[in-house]
Amino acid sequence: MSIFGKAFLNDEELGKKDDDHPRASASFKPKRTTSPWKFHRRRRALLVLIVLSLLYLFFKHIPADVPPAPQRFGPMQQPNRAVQFGSKPKGPPPLTPNDKPTGDKQTFSGPIKFYSLAKSLYSAQGNRGYRRENKIVLFAAADLKCLSDLLPLACEMARHKLNRVHITVMGREEVSLEGIQEVNGIHENECPLVWHDARPDYGPWSTDKRMQASVMAGFGHINNILKPHVIISHDDKRELPFFWKGARARAHNIHVPLIGIPDHASELMWISKLDASSLAAWNKIQVEILVHAPPRSSGSLMRLLESLQRADYFGSAPGLTIELPSDVDSPLLSYLEEFQWPPDSGTSKFTLRRRIQPQSITPQEASMRTVDAFYPHDSTYSHVLVLSPQTDLAPSFYHYLKYSLLRYKYSSLTKASTHRLLGISLELPSKWPTSNDVFSPPNNIDHVSVQNRSEIPEFLWQVPNSNAALYFGDKWIEFHSFLSNRFTTAPESKPDPDIVSKKFPAWMEYMLELMRARGYYLLFPSFQKDSDITLATVHNELYQLPEEYKATAKEKSPDLPEQEVINPDDPLTAPPQAQNTQLDASERELTSSSTISNLLKIFPDGLPELSSLEVVPYSPEEKTEDLIERAEDYLKTFRKSIGGCDGENRKPSKPDDLFCLDENEEVD
Known part of the structure; x- marks a missing residue:
């Protein structure tokens, strides 16, 4: 049938019934062999089989040594839990194929592990x-x-x-x-x-x-x-x-x-x-020993140097500077050629200076020479130990010196109370340096822990010391600046008369001025009075007046007449002028031990706090007991009489407030 015939047969408007077409329900179809339900059941069975296989593999290969969850964090994240560590291997390390047996036991160089x-x-x-x-x-x-x-x-x-x-x-x-x-x-x-x-x-x-x-x-x-x-x-x-x-x-x-x-x-x-x-601060501290030798002092200087060599410096010895006069004895020069420093080092690493100026010097020149001999390169850790040739030191002096220095200068417990501490003295003077009266250290402190209450270990004294004393670096720098300004504003002015005895060097006069104006003081060892512990002693024999005062002493002392001898059995006497040139120090037997263990037995809790110690004034005639009040009164007097200040306009917080070098600075 043609295509047009098919179109006419399907068109119902042509009036032809379609009962000659076959019905769909009547058409034959073959019967299905499987149903949809059976198909979905097979897929579910396959899926279950896969899941079971995965679970089997998971449980078969799961780690068996995993700790509980709270213990899987680092030890710092679980401070209250015990940390588990591996056990340290025992016996020698295992040999590798490249290792060759040797007679040396210590050959292992593998990775490092700390098991404990x-x-x-x-x-x-x-x-x-x-x-x-x-x-x-x-x-x-x-x-x-x-x-x-x-x-x-x-x-x-x-x-x-x-x-x-x-x-x-x-x-x-x-x-x-x-x-x-x-x-x-x-x-x-x-x-x-x-x-x-x-x-x-x-x-x-x-x-x-x-x-x-x-x-x-x-x-x-x-x-x-x-x-x-x-x-x-x-x-x-x-x-x-x-x-x-x-x-x-x-x-x-x-x-x-x-x-x-x-x-x-x-x-x-x-x-x-x-x-x-x-x-x-142990390794940062540097101490320089400064010794000024007067003319014809070979015997006393060699005695001091020998005591320095006997001392125990437990590792590193301090530096040493020796100031020689222009006139030096030949035995002393020979001794210094063979002198070794540090002790037993086989070397001579010390500084030796010799003055050129042959004539006598003035007190101002002597003071400047002493202060210029040392300048700290670090104001915090560099310090100077001033020693007199008349001094003899115990082998344990450096133990006490470093102990006191660390205790009072660098401790976090005493930093707030050390701003007025000028230094540490090793000698306990037997007389006041300002009046030549007999001196007794204070012993009325009740809250210092000692076995014997009558033995107070230390006290504070507002006087300098030239025989054996350490001065802090920052205070020595201040003293250096003080002298520079002092000789600039009033080069010819002298300190107050008869404050410090002329038996001591001239620089002590100027140091006392600074101490009085600032309220500074030195730490002195009072335990040397009643105990057998003596760190430093001063000898009277071979003593000489300071070089800067020798010319003045000769001018004031006329030629003494010869003493008439009436009876040869009567002793000869010394004139008063000769007695005034004697040091008149109380010599003590030095401690032979190289340690301060005996001192620690007396004071088992160590050295006391500075705040618990009494401050002794510079003179027994001083009536003002309060240190701050004394300093403020003297500061006003010093600024006006020596510092060149007319008023009180200069701010006291400035380090050079003792002097008015520029008139324009007086009005702020």
Whole structure:
């Protein structure tokens, strides 16, 4: 049929019935073999099989050693939970295919692991008080003998409770910390130390290079957590070389002071009475000894130098400067050619100066020469120790000097009360330097901890000292500026007459002016009066008047007539003029010990606070008891009579407020 025929047959409007077409319901279709329900059931079964297979694989390969969820954080995130650490391997390290057997046991140089250090660093005891200002002092040792020597000092420091004391072991020996404590008789209730085991794995088989690296790494971990203020150990004379090299290098990198004890720590027990701030200044302090030798003083000067060589400087000796006159004895020059400084060093590292000017000098010139002989390069840590040739020092003088210096100059407990402290005297004068009267130190302090209340260890005195006294660097700089302005404003003016005896150098007159105007004072040792502890004594024989006063003494003393001898059995007498030229000091027998352990027995709690000490005025005739009132009254008088100031307009806060060098500055 054509296409047009098909169109006509399907058109119902043509009137032809379509009953001759086959019905859809009547048409034959083949029966389906599967139903939709069976198809979806098969897919579900396959999906269940896949899920079961995945679950099987998951549970088969899940880790069995994962800790509970709270324990999966770092130890710093869970301070109240015990930290789990691996166990330290025992025995020698395993050999690799490249290792060759040798006779040397210490050949291992593999990676470094600390199996015990983290446990103590992250413990509650180790982290207690972990702050920037934690006052932690760390003792460290690799040699067990050095460790045993350090333990009494560390325990004593811990008992004073001025610092938080930690101790770390960094050697090769595999003795447990409990075993070390038991051998040394250490009990926690008597010696509250925090222990750290910073020994690496395979220590007995490690090379020195690996052990040195482990020391550096151990200090690095300790510093990251504890931030110690200072590290104390023995120096290279006693400790193992790898330890000292590593400790010194790491301490330098992390900027932590390392105190190296050269000998037995028991000789430095006074360290236990210092806080962390004081100990941090240990290596920064520099002391210069200044000795001015008058003409014809060979015997007394050599006696002083020999006492300096006998002293114990526990590591580093101070510098030494000797001022010689123009006229020097040949025996003294020969002695100085062979003189060694520092002691037993085989070298002569000291400064020797000799004056050219042959004629006598004036008090002003002598004062300027003394002050110009030293100028601190660091006002905070550089100081000068002024000594007279008449002085003789005990072997332990430097122990007391450094102890007092650290205690009063750098301690965080006394910084607020040291602004008026000019320095520290080693000598206890027997007479007032301003009146030549007999002097007795005060002993009426009731709240100083000493075994005998009649023995007060120290007192404050508003007088300078030229025989044996240390002057702080910042105060010496101020004195240098004071003299410069003093001789500029009034070059010909003299200090108040008869304030300081002419038996002492002229610079003491000007130093007393500064002390009175500023309210400064020196620290004096009163324990030398009644105890057998004497750090410095002054000898009367071979004494000479200061060079600047010799010409004046000759002018005032006429030629003495010859004394008529009536009876040869009668003793000859000295004229009054001759008696006035004698030093008349009370000589004491020096302490022979090289330590100040006897002093610590008398004062078990250490030196007292400055605020608890009495300030003695410069003269027994001074009636004003208040130090501040005395200073303010004298300041007004000094500025007007010597400083060149007409009024009181200059601000007192300025460092040069004692002088009015520029008239335009007087009106602000």
